[in-house]
Amino acid sequence: MIRIxxxxxxxxxxxxxxxxLALEDDLEVVAQAATGAEALATARVVRPDVAxxxxxMPDLDGVSVAQALASELPSCSTMIVxxxxxxxxxxxxxxxxxxxxxxxxxxxxxxxxxxRTVHSGGRYVDPALAAEAISAGDNPxxxxxADVLELALEGAPIEEIARRASLSPGTVxxxxxxxxxxxxxxxxxxxxxxxxxxxxx
Amino acid sequence: MIRIxxxxxxxxxxxxxxxxLALEDDLEVVAQAATGAEALATARVVRPDVAxxxxxMPDLDGVSVAQALASELPSCSTMIVxxxxxxxxxxxxxxxxxxxxxxxxxxxxxxxxxxRTVHSGGRYVDPALAAEAISAGDNPxxxxxADVLELALEGAPIEEIARRASLSPGTVxxxxxxxxxxxxxxxxxxxxxxxxxxxxx
DNA sequence: AAAAAGCCATGACAGATGTCATGTCGTCCG
DNA sequence: CGGACGACATGACATCTGTCATGGCTTTTT
Numbered sequence: 105m106i107r108i109x110x111x112x113x114x115x116x117x118x119x120x121x122x123x124x125l126a127l128e129d130d131l132e133v134v135a136q137a138a139t140g141a142e143a144l145a146t147a148r149v150v151r152p153d154v155a156x157x158x159x160x161m162p163d164l165d166g167v168s169v170a171q172a173l174a175s176e177l178p179s180c181s182t183m184i185v186x187x188x189x190x191x192x193x194x195x196x197x198x199x200x201x202x203x204x205x206x207x208x209x210x211x212x213x214x215x216x217x218x219x220r221t222v223h224s225g226g227r228y229v230d231p232a233l234a235a236e237a238i239s240a241g242d243n244p245x246x247x248x249x250a251d252v253l254e255l256a257l258e259g260a261p262i263e264e265i266a267r268r269a270s271l272s273p274g275t276v277x278x279x280x281x282x283x284x285x286x287x288x289x290x291x292x293x294x295x296x297x298x299x300x301x302x303x304x305x
Numbered sequence: 306m307i308r309i310x311x312x313x314x315x316x317x318x319x320x321x322x323x324x325x326l327a328l329e330d331d332l333e334v335v336a337q338a339a340t341g342a343e344a345l346a347t348a349r350v351v352r353p354d355v356a357x358x359x360x361x362m363p364d365l366d367g368v369s370v371a372q373a374l375a376s377e378l379p380s381c382s383t384m385i386v387x388x389x390x391x392x393x394x395x396x397x398x399x400x401x402x403x404x405x406x407x408x409x410x411x412x413x414x415x416x417x418x419x420x421r422t423v424h425s426g427g428r429y430v431d432p433a434l435a436a437e438a439i440s441a442g443d444n445p446x447x448x449x450x451a452d453v454l455e456l457a458l459e460g461a462p463i464e465e466i467a468r469r470a471s472l473s474p475g476t477v478x479x480x481x482x483x484x485x486x487x488x489x490x491x492x493x494x495x496x497x498x499x500x501x502x503x504x505x506x
Numbered sequence: 507a508a509a510a511a512g513c514c515a516t517g518a519c520a521g522a523t524g525t526c527a528t529g530t531c532g533t534c535c536g
Numbered sequence: 537c538g539g540a541c542g543a544c545a546t547g548a549c550a551t552c553t554g555t556c557a558t559g560g561c562t563t564t565t566t
Contacts, residue, residue: 114388114409116416120321123413127324187315187388208315212324215317246542259494262523275544281524291524291552293460293494447512463553476514482554492522492554510565516558523552530545536538 106223107134109152109180111143111169113161117208121156124212131219140164144172152180154223156215159186159193167193167200174201181222185215191237192303194229204228243304244286252279254305257296307424308335310353310381312344312370314362318409322357325413332420341365345373353381355424357416360387360394368394368401375402382423386416392438393504395430405429444505445487453480455506458497 108125110133112118122133135150137143140161147155155173159166170182183204184197197205203222206215207230218228245253255265262280266273280292289295299305309326311334313319323334336351338344341362348356356374360367371383384405385398395406404423407416408431419429446454456466463481467474481493490496500506 115412116325116386116407116409117318117321119413120318120325123324123328124317124321185317206317208317211316212320248543259490259492259496259498261491271543272545274546277524278526278545279543281526284524289460290462291460295460297460449513472513473515475516478554479515479556480513482556485554508566511563513560513562515560518557519555521552521554523550525549525551527548528546530543532541532543534539534541536540 106131106219107150107153108132108219109135109137109143109147109150109155109157111137111140111155111161111166112158112185113138114158117158121215125216125219128216131216140166140169143169144176147173147177147180151177154219155180155182156219157182157184159184159197160188167196167202170197170202171200181225183218183222183228189230189233189236190301190303191233191239192243192305194233194237195303198229205233206230207233237303243302245283245299245304246279249279249283249286250299250305252276253283253292253296253299256280256292257300257305259293307332307420308351308354309333309420310336310338310344310348310351310356310358312338312341312356312362312367313359313386314339315359318359322416326417326420329417332417341367341370344370345377348374348378348381352378355420356381356383357420358383358385360385360398361389368397368403371398371403372401382426384419384423384429390431390434390437391502391504392434392440393444393506395434395438396504399430406434407431408434438504442503444503446484446500446505447480450480450484450487451500451506453477454484454493454497454500457481457493458501458506460494 110118110122118136125131125133134152135146137146140163157166157169166184173180173182181203184202185206185208187208189207194205204218221228252269255268262273262276266276284295287295287298289298311319311323319337326332326334335353336347338347341364358367358370367385374381374383382404385403386407386409388409390408398406405419422429453470456469463474463477467477485493485496488496488499490499
């Protein structure tokens with residue numbers, strides 16, 4: 105019997121997924137959580153075999169939870185399900201020790217199969233997402249460029265970005281300019297959206 | 306027995322919701338669809354009592370489907386479930402004749418209850434979403450302002466917005482300026498994000 | 507009919523932004 | 537060690553944006 109922890113902030117979906125997994129004879133949902141922090145706390149107590157975690161949650165993001173889980177509970181395999189499959193997330197997730205990565209568009213038997221796969225030591229990444237990740241290419245942005253671009257995402261003026269990043273406005277403009285060049289965009293806002301779409305920030 | 310049509314592009318979630326609804330004695334999921342168009346086509350054939358539709362789908366958006374359904378199949382009550390509850394959507398949905406509006410964070414028994422409520426002629430809107438919608442207030446943007454702001458969302462330069470809206474760049478700047486004033490933002494990008502958050506565009 | 511409001515446009519001006527050249531300071535690597 | 541590279545900064549310049557004043561045109565309201 106494979107003991108599963110389920111974390112998703114959408115009750116409806118979490119409950120529904122639990123119902124689905126319960127239909128399988130060899131799977132058992134032993135705990136559920138609605139936030140990242142809750143998932144971690146619960147996992148420490150119930151020590152599940154497999155953690156099925158939603159990527160986007162109110163507090164901690166799924167990858168952070170996976171990272172913590174990987175170091176604290178090496179016996180627990182983590183897999184991530186997500187609605188919006190952004191390539192960058194996949195990379196970060198894999199780096200965080202995630203064993204399975206699925207969009208929520210898969211069917212329920214795939215989910216069950218992947219749970220078994222990761223539990224037995226295997227890995228599974230949705231083919232479509234993998235293809236996207238490969239085509240997105242590596243992140244060409246330097247760490248600072250990424251920082252600054254991220255702040256630019258909200259549409260803040262350069263002054264504010266500079267303050268928030270503790271940089272001089274001129275430096276911010278340089279980073280932004282270089283990022284705009286690397287993304288092929290025509291201004292920082294477009295560049296920020298682009299980088300976000302690629303999962304670079 | 307209440308006959309239900311279920312539409313959601315995420316197979317996993319649709320299947321799971323179907324499993325949940327199937328647990329209720331008086332509910333029966335008679336059809337499922339993965340896109341808006343498919344939902345419409347299916348509804349015409351099976352004529353369900355209640356349509357449970359996801360707000361965001363690849364092609365037609367949930368509200369559009371609801372609108373079409375309302376005119377073509379007046380006997381079918383439509384309700385919408387969504388992950389990202391934006392106030393503007395609620396207003397549009399209600400205007401389109403939707404009878405129920407829920408975030409996916411609700412529990413499964415609420416879902417079943419609401420299905421029964423809308424089927425018996427009642428209405429139900431998630432209290433939290435309703436509160437948000439009220440606090441968001443009415444859309445102060447004129448239609449053109451909204452159009453232009455929407456194009457600005459993607460970060461395009463004014464030139465391109467002007468071309469896409471068939472306006473002169475100067476006019477675009479005027480609309481944008483006025484929209485920036487109405488939203489209290491400090492530039493059009495911030496204004497666009499703000500308006501989006503309010504569901505104004 | 508007059509007033510109000512929205513739609514479209516132009517022109518002018520200050521300030522914000524994008525681009526480029528240039529330079530300093532560390533760190534890492536061959 | 538010397539070179540390459542990234543982080544950080546400044547200054548200068550052209551261009552883009554935001555704002556404001558102004559005006560014409562249509563539709564709705566009073």
